[in-house]
Amino acid sequence: MSSAAVIGSTGLVGSNILSTLLATGAYKPAHTITRRAPKAASPSLNAVVDTDTSKWAAALAALAPLPSTVFSALGTTRAAAGGLANQWKIDHDLNVELAKAAKEAGVKTFVFISSAGTRGFASSYVPYSKMKNGVEDAVKDLGFDHAIIVKPGVILGERETSRPAEGIAQTLVRGLGRLSQGVHDAVGQDAEVIARAAIRAAQLADEGKAPSKFWVIEAGEIVRLGRTEWPAKPAAEGATTDATQ
Template sequence: MAANSAIVFGSTGLVGSYILTNLLSTGPYTPVTTISRRAPKPSSPALNAIVDADVSKWPAALTGLSPAPHVAFSAIGTTRAAAGGLENQWKIDHDLNVDVARAAKQAGVKTFVFISSAGSDGLLATSFPYSKMKKGVETTVKELDFDHGIIVRPGLILGEREQGRFLEGLAMAAVRGLGFLGFKDSVAQDAEVIARAAIKASQLADEGKAPSKFWVLSPKDIIRLGRTEWEHKEETK
């Protein structure tokens, strides 16, 4: 196990791309490995980008790394429309994340960080398929008993996606209006702030400052760690 290295899954998505760029720019972990269907946009001597369109091979690619990464970040996710139906979305949002988490445990990864959703807790977790997917992954991460399992539960994720989502766009416009009333932070968070909170939490875990072995970050925690307490505040949205 490499004491100061990381791996990022979902590095070409909205939150995952910010996790990658912030890891490369702030340098808490070196090297940084990505496993993705297409090459991530950033380039760096510290980046080891593995490209494989066959997602079923990703867990084996992780266990094949030597030495194993110290921390793994998973921001894997898709939409029902992009996946071609609920069943295919479940294979990505749930099954692939679970397989990656299990591979990380097998490889010897110490800290596993999963980008989940605020809807994964409470009534939504038993009523909506998307929330069930996220909750299932969270449960797996907890059961795998990593040295540290970190679950990041953002609300609506604000940011510009490569492929726009009409209804999500309307929701983001409405949420931004809440900023004038002081409610925005509790409802939605910027993708980069979410990414930075994930990184900050992993660092605190390494320093023995995590509040618990299995740590769930609420939207309030995300704002605190990813914006208020982020060391490079001048760069934060």
């Protein structure tokens, strides 16, 4: 069985990726590299904790067994990072550095959790979009066997640290859901569904069933892969899933 690594596993989507991997036993072991220990616990979890993010690329390359797939849900906000320059170092520079390290180490599949709407004419000039687009382009250009970009809309779920603007957006999306599930799904997706879509896409790539070497997954496919077609599987023996849902 192949192993996987999750970067950003203490965030909303990343914690759901990790807990789903542990619950399903889709990859063993599941590695993480974080600044603080993830909440999830399992015999199948290999958690590397290092507050110095400059060491993460080397730590990723040194993981044993080497993961066949790396999931990156790494990201922060301008406020949490202490300014745009610091946010860029994490959202863009660190993600690109990790992707390069993964490629050089021999990782086959790289899955990046990006964001919807970053390629529009106006939005592409926004710093947040430039960060996401820069990582997407780097992952594509590195030449992985499979590069998968997941682009959710509003991410629905409870974060450990609230984001006021996102909270307002979540309220609006949930309101739309009362009128139309289709509209709801097009605008926002649950973090658990996004996580499942990322995992299922990686599995399909492993099985040679990905539609292309560079696969961009947006709202409709997120819902299809992560909810409609998600296979029900029993939890892996000994795994617990106390990461944020």
